[in-house]
Amino acid sequence: MEGMEGIAIALAACVVVALICRRYAIPPIPFYIITGLLLGTAGLGIVGTSEISEWIAHMGLLFLLFTMGLHLHPGEVAKRRGSFLIAGTIDLVINFAAGFAVALIIGLPFYDAVVLAGAFYISSSAIALSSLIDNRKLGFRESDTVIWMMVFEDIMLVALLILFTAQDVSPFRIIGIIICVAAAAFACVWKFQSRLWQFFAREDELPILAVFLAVVLAVAVSELTGVPDSLFVIILGSAVSLAAADRAEVVVRPFREVFLVIFFVFFGISVSLSGVPSLVILTSVIVLALISKLFSGLVIGKAIHGRIYSGIDIWADTASRGEFSILLALLYGSSAVVPIVAVMVVVTSCVGSFTGKYSTHIRRWCGHIATGK
């Protein structure tokens, strides 16, 4: 079934999934994808993608990136010093390199290998942050490190998006346009900072309309310039964060929640497992994805907190891959990469939700083993 009936069936299934996930306090993202896999091409084949579902999923992606932009407050990021860069760089170097190596070993071409490396590297901010809040871990120093690692990964995602776009459009043109748009957006927000703050504090429909307009406008400008809309919405979000980050996030939330669920479930629906490599290869990719994050976590724990066990906490919340991995695979990956990323996201985020919940137990358990008790 395509069109509206398909969306209705998929969304209804997601409501049930969300209900169950909330009941047992587990992150719903992997289960939306599993629902999609079951309903779609890879499973029963009940629901297919349509133009409408693709449009809604695309809006979900843009609202996700707009929210990500809201977290990239330039002043706050610039204030971060050594530990932010050290943790971020260790995370990037170890996991990107590991992902790239894995991709080459399983025989992906160079371009797909970069996509898989990106998907392998970027953890799910959504799962990490909600794990920190829901499992009451914000008091730990390691949590600050995790939160800022997510910001570093967001910045690297922007770099990757620019890199991939440079395939089609000349990099100078992209960077030129991006600098112009960013300068205009930041200058406007800076100039009307207090008015914008008042505007977002309004209780009526205007802030909601304005945010929706901003995102649609980004799509329109993208069609004119050839620079991806994903980059424009991140810039817009980051600019708005100067004036009213908290309030804007509250306004965007309903859009993001609804559209993003469609994004996840229809990602699952669109995945075809026909091009998937053998189970052995798939399992080793997933195991490596978990191990490389554990290794980078341990190195970061030792480097930033002076204790290797801190690394277990860091790993526990960053092991999940999620929305950004899917984004990279969908936008830039070939049909060989997409199913690998789909399975990797589902498995790592299920494992990650478990490790996030029991990280203190895992750390204590490792401590006991190390001391021989």
Add this chain to the structure above:
Amino acid sequence: MGFFHQVLPGIGTKYELETESGDLISVIFMPNGRVQLYTQPARCPDCYAADLNPMESRRLGNVLTGAIMEAEEEGVEIAFSALADLRIVVHTYIIRDQLSGKSITDLDIRSRTGVTILAVSRDGKNTVNPRPDFRFMSGDAVVVIGESDQIRTFEQEFME
């Protein structure tokens, strides 16, 4: 000592206080109005946490400032240490049947007790600084301000 504060992108704002005894207290404000409170005793690897809604965090704040004198009633005492230790009590009461229909002037509240009616809440609508001819209705919630002796007189005169 002193608070250390930082923004946590995607989460909210975190305030951290290390006490003299080395215990660590963190307070995280989230955009949805909820607050998470953590305490980490010195030399103890575990954190203890509580998740508070806006009302609970305000109440906790009142308790910590020492403002609440009687925890079971809805009252707050504010001390202005700079003004010769001036102490002002703000208290809420529910108007009962016997005062229904009477105005502030009828009851002569100010001259009989010394307190001022600061605000009245009726059916979810608030009237701040009600006029002297304002008539109470049964079930109104009133906010009264005065010194603790005056508040006590008000209770004896009108609330018993």
